Structure formats: structure tokens, C-alpha cells
Amino acid sequence: MITLTIDGQTLSVKPGTTALDAALAHDIDIPRLCHHPELKPSGGCRLCLVEVEGRPNPVPSCGLTVEPGMVVRTQSEQLTALRRDTLDLFISDHPLDCVTCDKAGACALQKYAYDYGLTETTFEKNISRTLYQDDNPFFIRDHKYCILCGKCTRVCDEVVGAHAIEIVDRGFGSHVATPFDGPMIDSSCVFCGSCVQVCPTAALLPVSRLKQGREWELDRKRTICGYCGVGCAIEYRTKGNKIVYAQGYAEAPVNGEFLCTKGRFGWDFAQHPDRLTRPLVRKDLAHQLGLSAEPWALGPTQRATLDDFVPVAWDVALDLVATKLAETVFASGPDSIASLASARCTNEDNYLFQKLMRATIGTNNVDHCARLCHASTVSGLAMAFGGGAMTNAIHEIRDADCLFVTGSNTTESHPVISYEMVRAVKSGANLLLVDPRRIPLAEHATLWLQTKPGTDIYVFLAMAHVILREGWADQGFIAARTEGFAEFARSVELVTPELAALESGVPADKIVQAARMYALGERASGVSKYAGEPRGHSGIFWAMGITQRRNGTEMVLSLANLAMMTGQLSKPSTGVNPLRGQSNVQGCSDMGALPDVLPGYQKVTDAPKRQAVAEKWGLADLPAEPGLTVTEIMAAAHDRRVRSMYVMGENPMLSDPNLEHVEESLRKLDFLAVQEIFLSETAQLAHVVLPASSWLEKDGTKTNTERRVQSLHPVLKTPGDSKPDWWIVAELGKRLEGLLERVNQRRRTVDEDPAASGSRPAVHRHWNYASPAQITDEIATVSPAYRGIVHRRLGEQGLVWPCPSEDHPGTAILHATTFTRGLGKFHAVAARPPVEQPDAEYPLVLSTGRVIYHYHTGTMSRRSAPLHWRDPRDWVEINAVDAQAAGIADASPVVIRSRRGEVKTQARISEHVPPGVIFLAFHWAEAPANMLTQDHTVDPYAKIPEFKLCTVRVEAVN
């Protein structure tokens, strides 16, 4: 620590701290306009000048590294005069129309003008920039307010990595611009609005904020974003029941002030006119029940519209769903009911949902979309470590020495995690990327191995081979913490880099380089936070590119092998880090919305654990046979083993592979209830649609990809009669409990005597829940990892599981001293090619994924006006070589055919895909990628189909 004096106060700070940061950390305020704690110091505003004893001239404190014994003064007559004159220069070039300015009250320049008593400039008023640019629906650029602090350009470069804007021209004429001053949309801008966030004046404002009131009239409401699994905290500035704009905030545990485009601008879907506001019964069923006079029937290919439903009261709808499900149980047993929980709903919603299925209906047929994303991660990491989740925390990424990213288009799918990666790279970390596509991270990668689709496994195995051959393995870690190494070592003996090069198309020397970089945690430049340790810290990051494969579990095992053999685990900025896709896919799995596990991953086949849960739920036992997975449910519905389904907030009609088969299956059901916020493609086949609250309207908790359980708070009133999911599930529970009482009699341990339950744990009987907080606390009693995660402890920062007791602080790093299963287990893995190989008929490989502006099946993002403006329609990415061969022009219509179906869309000729590969996102209902994908070969452990890759052909449409 370094001791110095600031304004007579003796402070101790870490070496390398700037005088400004030292002062701010000790509540000594220094005026500043270009400083941002997350950006490199710029030194442009000259307001943070301080006096340092022994130095003739004042120095900017933002660039002044503290030295022992340094004596700093932040206030003096001289400094006040210099700052006043400097501010005078600023306002000579800035309109002082604060009375009508939207930024008034939040403007830093206005604050300092107030502090220093400046009413108008004493110099000549001379405003150099007058450009007003409103070329996009996200934010406006009003250059007359710009003070050229450069925070926007720096955040775009240093954090976001987009580098869409830069200061152009020079001196007084300089201004912030896109390349050649073109429209924002033609630049590399990703519309994340980080520039808007850091702008100290009104130069950058969200369009939604313009003329919507003064800052002090707006309320602040904070909640957790409902899009991807990063779990960013967002502060909404609201007026009445209306969001005026959204922003990040410094104390947000995951994201700080930064958000992606969806988080910052994609909230307007919540008040879209398409929102479902009343429970709906389809007209055929309504007619049967006498709710609708005219007879009606759904045509064999028809999908229902809102007009094809009859709005009903909640009691009618709930009674109807409960009756239909009960009838199914009576007619064909509980296992003829299947259900899909939702990775977008809260832990409380999902906990009740699976409890309803297991405890009240009596089936394990509950699954959710995790099956289609990280099921192989869960199974692979369970085999290797005993449990599957991101081992390390998001904020550690920036300190890593080497990042190994594979099968994750992080920039588009987890933008705020990519900001962490960009920060690491900008401070000198190596970024090793293994991906067939030239994804945006390739621009930041120090080493990009462009594998042929499906051949990455060879690279992973060859990296292990090289690490062993070159002696880069961590023998200490292997000996102390793992088992099965010898067999594994033998298994990679023959997988040389040269062999891998032949298979993958990646030069052997690059594989060697990659192995070294990862194993030793080498940096490209700069000094490691972990300097002094025998090796730098490397972390592995992956997503669907690894998991949605017929050998996904083995892919995950091969990555776990790499981490174990190099000891890149159990310490900060290392680990194996599956990036979870949906806002609560981690929590939904944690809650046991899976056919084989109860809350906390307690196997349904593990009788003592199962019975312990049953007892907490007031039952003797629970169903012991694992239920059906998503893909199995569809197959079972197809052959009528499943008769009724209850779907909460999932859209398999767009998200599941081989959609034609999915549709056939759903149409065969006797009864389908869908709980939704919009009439999704799946809801269009439902008999009853239950209107739910969106994330912006509810309470509860979600668990992000780093296992952080965070609280949601309502920002808006839920529209019309829509209700939170937990309430709907509980109401169904109440009804089903009554209807199925006779069936369930034998499963009860005790008669529910409300009076008698007083001494029992806080498990609620009779589905009488007053609030999500009660459910949160019940989860803590059922799930061991959540034992200490009770409502009153959550606060702003949340808690990271495992949190085994109420005095436990949570666990940022998994497997820190011992693996969940004891010793980490190496698995010998053989390389397996993708099932479908290009042939004459289907010569191209289709890769599916996301784009940054849309989310999943687009139910929310495609109803957001700015997001829709930026990316309004479907498109397929195709290399110029393939396009030319097929006679396809850019932006022309094409048809893509696979063995399963065909999709019409528009070509986008792009170098982001190599020849032989096309890319189609799965957001588009009008061009559903999953019409093409296959479900015939699944990973044998995780049952996840290989729908990342299939073969297709593309033809021009004339």
C-alpha cells in the first residue's frame, strides 16, 4: 500500500492507483468531465487538475499515479481560478438552454457551472458544432451539446469493442463521427447505447427520452433484464406506467453501467398492443362449453388468431385447464401429461411449475429448453466434476491472461460478457478463438482457428496431445485433484496436430500455438494480475456451438479435460464457463424443471433424496421414473402416449428442431394450454391461452449464467387481466389438488391440517402463496445449493450458489478446493464427425444461431420498435463463392432445402461464413431455421439433438 496525503487527509491506497481514484475512494470530490472509472484516463477536460507539492504546475489527477509521501491539494485559489476559466471555455462552446434541455438535472457540465457560479461565458460565445443527427430510433446525436470528452468513443472501443465512432477533423472543428460521417446504421455500431450512458451532456440521448419530462420527475425502478443469461441489472426511469428510458448503474453486480441493445432499448415490447390481456379459450372448445354460440373448428394447417379465441374470466379459464388436465390423468394416467417450463420465468414460477407436475399431477414429464441448449454441458460437467455450471464469475474475465472461446458468438449472444472479453484483450490478454464463422470476436482474437464445421473436436484433442508432449500440463493439479488421467493420456497419443490439421483445416503450428497459449496462460502484452504465479490464468467459454451436437457431452468432456490437465480451474479468471442462453435457464434447471432431477439436481431415482423432498411437500413419495425430455415429449405426443400438455412461456413451434414434426405432434394433443405474453406460434395451436406478466411486471428471482440469484422488481403494471406465472400455477395447483384428491390420497403422508403444519418447515400447503418471497424461502428449504438464499438476504447484489447456509456468502468459484464429485475425472474421448455430411444433393452445412438484435424466437425483440427497425427481416448468410455457384445475388430471395423441409429467405453475401457454410438465425417465424434442422440423432447422454449443424442446399428463387 502507498500512503499519501490529499487535502491534509492521510490515505493508503494500492500501488498504481491514480490520485483521482484515491481521492474519490475517500469521498474527496474532484471535478471531472472526461473521466470514467471503467475507461483509460484521457486527460482532456483539464478539470481534475490538482497541486502536487514539489511540482511547479498543476497536474491532472486522472493521470497522476500516486507515490509514497505525495502531498496533493485538490482545492486552492489557483485551482479554483483555473477550473473556473476552463469551465468558462467549455460553456463558450455550449448552449446554456438548460431550461428546456432534457438532460437538465443530470448534466455534468450544468452541475459544475452551478458549483463554480458561471451563468454565461466571459469569452466570445462560439458554438462550433451544430449537427443534429436523428438517423436511428435508438438515440439522437445533438452535436451542439457535445463537449468532446471522448467518453463515447472510448467506451465504444475499450468496452464494447465496436469502434463505430471516433473523433474526426481536428481542433475546434473536431466532432464525433462514424466513418465518413455516414448514418449510424452503416457503421459498426451495435446500438448498445453505452455511448449514451456515459455522455455527460445532452449530446447523446435516447429517442424515447426526448421531451418526456425533467429528470427529477422520473422515477427509478431497478430489475434484472429478461433477455439473455448474463443477468444485467437495469435501472428504468419511468413516468406513471411508462418507461421513459433504461440505463445501467455502477453498482450493478454483473454489468455495471453497460448494457446491450436489447437491454437498453428492447423494453417497449411490454406495452405492445399484441400483449395478451385476458384468458382465452379457443372457439371450438368454447362452443363445446357453451361459451360461444357458433360452431368452429381449427383447420388442419390453420393456426389460430386472436379472433379465433373467446376471452373468458380467470375462474373459467383456470377451472377449464384444471379439469382438462385432471380428465387426462383419470383417462390415461399422469404420465400422459407433459409440460414445458420456462427459462424466461422466475425461479419461483418454475419451482411451483415442476412441483405442480410432480406433487399434484404426479409425473416427471417436465422439461424446458435447456434440453436444447446446455443439456450436454450439464451431463458432461456432471461426469467430469459432479456438477455443471459456469465455474467462475463474469467480472473475473477482464483479468484473464488468455481467453479460449469456442462455439460461442459471445458478441451477439451474450454481449455484456463480450464487453468483459474486449476489456481483457484491450489490456493485453490473448484471445484464442475456435470457430468456423468469422464472428465479431474474430476481430479481437489474437489467434483464430477457423475449423471446418464439426471438426473442432480434433483441435481440442490435439491441444491435449501437444500439452502432454511439450510438458505444459500441471502435474501437481492432475495428481492432487483428478483421476483417470493415464487412460486419457493414452487416448490422445495418436491425435497429433498434424492429424487434426488434416481434419480441421487448421494449420498444425497454430494448434501448437493455441495449446501453449491456453496451457501457460500467456498474454499478448501487459502485466498479468496474476504475475508471479507459475502460469497465467486461462478460462474456457462456450455455448451452443459445442453443445448442440450429437457428441456434445464428449465435446464438453474434452474441454473439461483441457482445463483439468493444465490446472486452469479453481482459481479466479480460469475455469470452464458454459454461457447460458436465457435469462433464467440456469435457475429453471436449478429448480428441477427437468425430467430426471428435483430442485437442486437431486435425482428422482435417488430414493432417499426424493423422499426427503416429498416429505417437505407433505407426501410419502414422488414419481421415481425419469420423465420425458423435450424431444421425447414431441415423439410421445406424436404417437399419443402424451395426450395433454401445459406449456409455460416456451415456443417449441419455433425453437425446436424439425418443426414440421413438432407441429404434427402438438396438433395431435387432446388438450394444449399455453401460458404466454403474446400469441406465440405455439399458442396459436392452444386450446386455452393464459395471459402472463412479462419480466418487467413481476417479482421473484432469476439465476444468471454465473449462478447469481438476483431479485426482480415490477417496473410496469401488468397489462389488463394478465397475471404473474407463479400465481397462475398456484391457482391451477389449488384446483388440481381438489380434483385429483382421490387419486393422490395414497401419496399423502399426513392430512393437511393447517393447524398441524405450524411446526413444520415453511412449505406452503394448498398452494396458498401470498408472494414470490414465500416461494423463494420454500426453495431454500428444498434445494441444498439454495439453502442460504432466502428472500431477505438478496438485496442489490444477490447471492451466488452454492450457498449452503444463511450465513454463507455464496460461492464465486466452483470446485475451489475439491470437485463436487470429489476428484475430477478425465474421460477418454474419441472424435466423432457430424451426422450429416455434405453430399451432392445437400452440399452446404447450415449453422444456426442468434443475431445481436433479436432474442430466441423473437416474441419480445421482434415487437420492439427500435430492434425491429435495425433488423426487420430474416436473412441467410452465404459466402460469395457459394452464392456465385448457385447464381444468387446479394439481397435476393433464396430457398434453403434440407431433408426435413424448406425455408424461403433472403441472401446476405458475407465473408463471415467460409465457403461451404451458411448461417441462418432461428428467430424468424417467417423463415424458421428449425424447419431444416434435424432431430434424428441425439447426444446419447444429454438427449440433445445435433441441430447446430445439418446439410442443406440453397437455390435462387426467380
Added chain:
Amino acid sequence: MQPHDLQTIASKVQAVRGKQRTRLMCCGSTACLSSGAEAVRTALDQAVKAQGLAADVHVGTSGCLGLCGRGPLVRREADGEPALTYHDVDAEVAAQIVAAEAPSAPDVTAPDLTAHILPETHPFFARQHKVVLALNGTIDPEHLEDYIAHGGYAAFARVVTTMSPAEACDEVKRSGLRGRGGAGFPTGIKWRAVLDHPGERKFVIANGDEGDPGAYMDRTVMEDLPHQVIEGMLIAGYAVGAQQGYLYVRGEYPLAVKRLEKAIRAAGRQGLLGANIFGTDFSFKLDIRIGAGAFVCGEETALMASVEGSRGVPRMRPPYPAQSGLWGCPTLINNVETFANIAPLFAGGAEKFASVGTEKSKGTKIFALAGKLSQTGLIEVPMGITLREIVFTIGGGIPDGKAFKAAQTGGPSGGCIPAEHLDTPVDYESLRALGAIMGSGGLIVLDETSSMPDVARFFMEFCADESCGKCVPCRVGTVQMHGLLDKIMQQRATPADIEKLQRLGELVKRTSLCGLGQSAPNPVLSTLRYFRHEYDALVSEGQA
């Protein structure tokens, strides 16, 4: 190549040259080229051919001969005779110059040529002391072998084969050489800092982004002595442990770029650049980066940003380039003229180098003399020479019987020195004490007809235009100062405006981020200091 191969090359060149009695070197520098030197060179060649004198007379192209105001120039060196310079040469005069070389011809001092002759004893030449420019006028800038024949690359060969990097740094330190870019930081200390800073990758950069109006010292050095610059960078690269060098050349200097490119290629072909030079472990690669017309890129941190491909704006120091420079690696950045001092320094040794100059300012300095002088051009003078000697002896005084008013040194970053300080010795400290700076070597002389507020306005306009815009004092302050000077010149100002100008000048000087802004007020502040009466007069005339 091995060190002794240099001697072999030198012998070959000398074997050819030794047979020719006379050498006529036509100046090939930008100034003479613009006044018609190319035609003169052609005329010389044709005349030699026509008169069959090729065996006796060598015609070549030389570097700048200095008296740029009187070009085109041709230098004559003949065995056993003192050298002399022909000025204001055209094709016709060129033919006469050659004709005078014919064995039967009368002496070169025949009446029809005397009007074009300046002997070496002329004060313009006599008072100069050429260390850096010693070979100018003797060697062909585009001829590597010519440079080698005159001892080129021998100093580097000796350093790389006999000295340790630390010894090389110490030699520079002992010589007392200070940065010729203007700030005068001790070069040896800078080198040593880069050598001592840990890092596997290090860089050497030559700053050739000369931008002061009227200054062309670096241009001349790069155009005329490209190999001397390269040799200096090679020695520096060895001394600091760098493997890569960059020559950052102003975009407006196409001839310098052309000659440097040619020199780099030639040196590469001879193995003087590249891997394992002279069979040692030392490898060095050199590339040119061309500036895009921003004055601020002469500032070292802005220059490095530009080399990295970013917008050329300065950043705060520390960290200094020696700690974290190009791509975060330790980097030595010196001015082109500083590098051009290195080979002569090592050739003659630190003591000999230090024998010229003053106690704290060693060696020589090149100045570009411009303005109201009888003789303008490029000069190299010993440190410590007085301004009076430069203006009146070398420059020949003020023409048309006008009186001297001020000498402006350091261009837009410098100040104006009035007549009462003409006897000040030219060294870093003395000039700074006067509110001026040594600067990179621009020296403009103003006579009694010049308006000092107008001069200040000119430079302020330049600075406002060239400000990068990053920090507010420079971006807005220079524009406001220019506005005030405009007001003063238009006689619309009040006494309060002069006070405001003074206050603003102090603010910009004290609070700007980089050297550009910190020195931008100098022309204003120094004219306010010495010529305040001219400002007051404009105000009172306006008010009356």
C-alpha cells in the same frame, strides 16, 4: 556483409573518383529543385559530354548546399584547390562552369563567372560548423556506396561488434547530446531508460514529422543524408535492444520518402538492415510511416498513436514512451536530426563531439534561416553562437537598410526575441529564459515593418488550426485567443481584451495536455512581454 566489406566498397568508389580532377555537385535538395536545379544538372551533364571532359570532371547530385535563397547551387571541389559554390546557376551558367574546366580554359574565376561564385571563406560558410551536414555537398544522397566511401556505417560496425548496448548508451550520455526536436532532453539518458526497461519487444522511432512553418532541417537531413539517419537508428536500435524501427515522415515530404525508401532498400540489399547484421545477433528492420498532415503528430505520443493506426492524438505522460510506447512496448523516439548526430558522434567519439558547444548544450544545431535577411537558407552552427552572429554574420543582416526588430525561434511553439537580446548565446536554457525556445530549428527574422501582434495572430491561427481538439484549453482557448488577436488587429479591442488575452494565454500554457497547447501561447506571451506597446497602440488607436 562483414565490417571489412565496408572498406572494400569504399576502395572501389575511390578508385573511380580518384581519376577525376574536378567534382561538380549540383544541389538536389527541394529548394534548388524548385528553382530549376534539374535543368542545371542536365546542362552540366551535356556540357561535360559535349566537351569530352568525362574523364576529368565528375558531375553529381549533392544534398542541400545551404544558401537556398540563391539557388540553384553547384559546388565545385577540385584537387588542390579550395572548394567554392556557384549560386544562381541556370543552364547557360552551367555550360560556362563546365567550359571553365577545360584544360585550355582560363581560370574559373574568369569575369563572366565571378558574379556566381561564393568562396568557402564567405561568412555564410565560414562561421558555420558542420558536423551533421558535413557530407552534404560531397556525397550523392541516393548512393549508398558514396556514403560508405566517406566512412558511412563504419561507426555502426564498430559499435555493434565491439561495444555492449550499455556502453553505447553511455557514449551518447558522455557526449552531452540533447534532443534536437526542441525540448532538449539528454539523449543518452533516454536511450538508457529504454535499454533498462524490461520487455522483449522494443522499438525505435525517428520523428520526421517536421511541421513548423518555415522549418526544413529534418527534411534536408532525410533527403540528403538518409543513410546517416539509418545508421543513427541502427546504433540506437542496438543500444536499446530494439528489433524494429519506424521512420515517421511528414506526408508533405515526398522526396524524403523516396530517398529514404531507396536507402532502406539499398541498406537491406547490403545486409545493413535485416537479420544478424555483420554476422552478429543483432537484427533490425526499418519501415517508413507517412504522416497525414497533422502538426500534432510531431508530438511523440500522437505520433505513436498514428503509427499504431489510430487517430493521431496525444495522451498523457507518464507513462513515457521508454516505459510504454508503441503497442505498449518500450520505445525510443528521437528526432531525425538527433539520429543524424549519432554516426558522427561515434565516429569521432564523445569527447570530440562535446568539444563543440556550451557547457550544457553540446554539439551543433541546424537552423532554417528565413525572413528579412540578405542570406536565407540552411545553416549548421555550434551551440552557443549568438543570435547576432547568425543574423548579421551568417545571414548578412537585414536587407534594404531596414532595422532588425525580432528573431522568432521555435515556430508556433516559440517566442520572439527582441534586439536587446541579440547577444544571447543560442542554447536551450538561454532561449527558454527569454520566453522563446530552441525548438527544432526554425528561425525567422522580422524587420521594423513587421507588426508583432500580427505575427502572434499568424502563429495563433496556425495553432488553432492544428490543435487536435482533445483538451479544452487548446481546442477552445486557441480559438478564443485568435479571436481576441483578430479584434486587436481590427482595432476593436479594449484594454480588458489584452488582459483577457494574457490570462487566457497563461491558462492554455499551464493547463493544456501536450506540448502543442502548452507552447501555443508562446508567440503571444513573448510579444506581449517585449512588444506590449504595439498591442496598446492598436487598442488606443481603435478607441480614438
